[in-house]
Amino acid sequence: MNHIQKLLFITALLSSTIAFGQLTEDPDERRDKGKDPLRTQTVDGRPLPFSQRLRFGGGINGFRFGNPFSLGVSPVIGYQASERVIIGVGGNYTYTRYKAGYLYANQGVTINQYGFRGFIMYEFIPSILPNLYLHGELQTNTYQQKIDQVAGAYTGTIAAPLLGVTYIQPISRRFGVNLTALYNLNYNQNDPISYQVYGGTPFVLRLLFF
Template identity: 70%
Template structure:
């Protein structure tokens, strides 16, 4: 290999390294300029890699204490599709228990999956406020604690509402969500026992 070929090879290698560095440059650098970081691109306008747009986390929901007792957890994976749109999938587990003497002792175990979308619709007026819509498909195991009889039912719940997100970093925040269950009065009546109200309040971190 001649000296010219070696020089061209080194230049090409350095160029590739610089390009990679630009692609993965942290958008948080914009904070030094007094601006919010980009969510989908680097400071020089290059698109962020897929992995840097992912957001992982989860939360708690369905919390009721006393009789009935209810508590749920919801792991989630989100993707920053655009500067204002987040889409994602998640899982749901919710435990609900009704006790005597006011109710027939019954235990509900809800296992579900959900898909959601969040859109920041008025960032210039109320930044970090998102329209939130999702569909949750659940299998619910119902057990009569007195007879030990159990059965399973399926319920699909479309939910719409708002999420306020308080960013902690570019890919992580604290989210308070209020959703309305459009299928609260499902024919089987199961949603009323699981959720207790058509209004679903959720605290999540992602």
């Protein structure tokens, strides 16, 4: 098992462990009364404590198979700011590998990215399609690009605003399966760094558990 596989395994294990600890029922058992649990308050209107509004988790992101191959891990912390708004922060590590012949005729390229992001999600049509959120975030990535058979590596930082949607399939009041599709507003196909760092596409897909 190489270091990438080990990292993915450890992240998945930690995410599942944290998620399991969040599988708590609503304090006032609203489900027993035929109602969905409130996200920020109890049935009688008392606000939930800060700790009970936090959502922890993580998952995988940037997955592409073939050429290029790309796979990343992404821990996340979210906060239920209101019944319809979630804000949060997250980190990410993404490994991307271009085989020889894709960017350079006889050389492959490996890119390692370490990033941070802040995001906000807004449930915009709960009466029609609950748990569908508009999703906006600002992401920064520090990257290291290594070309096969070339000494040294090129490093730098690139930032991008992303917009899209997230659908959450709830499992408990503070935990769910999140499928996110975003568009990178800063993507430039004609910029070699932007093209390589973002895997040759402006679209970002993530599967997260939080």
